[in-house]
Amino acid sequence: MARGEAIGTTFVELADTLVEGYDLIEFLHLLTQRSVTLLGVSEAGVVLADAHNSLTALASSSERMRLVELIELQREDGPCLDCWRDGHPVRADDLQVGAERWPAFAPAALDAGFRSVYALPLRLRNERIGALNLFADRPHGLAASDEALGQAMADIATIGILHERSMRHRETLTDQLQTALITRVTLEQAKGMVAEQAEVDPDVAFGLLRGYARARNERLTNVAMAIINRSLSAESLGAVESPPARS
Numbered sequence: 105m106a107r108g109e110a111i112g113t114t115f116v117e118l119a120d121t122l123v124e125g126y127d128l129i130e131f132l133h134l135l136t137q138r139s140v141t142l143l144g145v146s147e148a149g150v151v152l153a154d155a156h157n158s159l160t161a162l163a164s165s166s167e168r169m170r171l172v173e174l175i176e177l178q179r180e181d182g183p184c185l186d187c188w189r190d191g192h193p194v195r196a197d198d199l200q201v202g203a204e205r206w207p208a209f210a211p212a213a214l215d216a217g218f219r220s221v222y223a224l225p226l227r228l229r230n231e232r233i234g235a236l237n238l239f240a241d242r243p244h245g246l247a248a249s250d251e252a253l254g255q256a257m258a259d260i261a262t263i264g265i266l267h268e269r270s271m272r273h274r275e276t277l278t279d280q281l282q283t284a285l286i287t288r289v290t291l292e293q294a295k296g297m298v299a300e301q302a303e304v305d306p307d308v309a310f311g312l313l314r315g316y317a318r319a320r321n322e323r324l325t326n327v328a329m330a331i332i333n334r335s336l337s338a339e340s341l342g343a344v345e346s347p348p349a350r351s
Contacts, residue, residue: 107142111253114138118260128265129287130324132163133314135236135261140165142257143250145238146218149173151184152226152234152265152284159188159234162284167306168216169239175212182209184235187223191232193251194223198243213239220245224255226262233262287325294328301338312341 117134132150139148147169151159159177164170176182183194183206196202197220203210213221222238222245236258238246246254291313298309317327330336 111142114142114257115260118257118264120264127323127325128284129162129291130314130317131261131264133165135257136163136165139236139238139254139257143238143246143254144240145222145245146241147239149237149239150226150234150261151177151188151237153188153232157188159184160285162288169237172209172213172216172218172239173237176209179208181206182213183221183223184237187225187235188232191225191227193225193255194221195246195251196221197245200243217241219243222246222251222254224251224258226258226265228259228262228266231266233265236261287328290325290328290332294331297331298338298341302342309338312338316341 117138118131120131135150136148139145147165149161149164149169151161151173153159161170161173161177164173173184176184183196187194196205199210199213199219199221203214218239218241220240220243222240224236224238225232226234226236236254238254240246291310294313295306295309298304298312299306302309302312304312313327313331314324316322317324327336331338331341
């Protein structure tokens with residue numbers, strides 16, 4: 105697929121939040137996956153904030169990305185925190201040179217193999233709901249033109265999330281995030297069970313779960329619950345052809 109066509113397809117996919125019944129966690133994983141594909145970065149992740157300005161990592165394109173994001177949030181130190189506080193994009197084109205900027209986050213990111221990091225705000229006018237994190241394995245991993253594309257993707261994602269809130273009779277963001285957090289915990293548990301049963305790494309396990317759900321047009325959460333309830337096995341997941349594994 106040509107790049108222009110891929111960009112158009114991505115925006116159509118992101119606009120699917122403007123209909124009822126979409127899955128927030130699946131949507132956020134789609135955003136991270138498309139960010140990696142289109143922006144040339146190595147990994148992507150999304151953090152959302154609740155009404156008390158507490159950030160939660162809800163989607164990551166891989167396990168190593170998720171672990172670095174957790175360190176970032178636990179230590180309250182890193183690009184997504186700065187992006188969230190200021191409401192502006194954050195660029196660190198050479199993390200090794202500017203490591204002193206984030207004394208807790210930078211060493212963890214470097215140890216994980218990342219060399220440049222970026223954060224784009226999820227915002228609509230003055231309302232900020234989180235950040236899109238983009239990490240690269242090389243310095244200068246995000247071109248300025250790709251940053252503009254990434255911000256456009258973040259903007260449409262924000263509109264979709266806020267629109268979905270409105271469709272739920274103005275349900276509070278805290279309630280939405282609580283539901284998403286419970287879903288994320290369920291997915292992590294199911295991912296661990298599949299990884300153990302199938303003897304694969306967590307990223308591959310997530311790919312199996314997601315591939316099974318997409319092939320049968322089922323909610324990812326329902327598939328995860330079936331694994332936890334043991335009404336579905338890892339062997340059953342492996343019988344379905346799934347896309348390249350990225351979590």
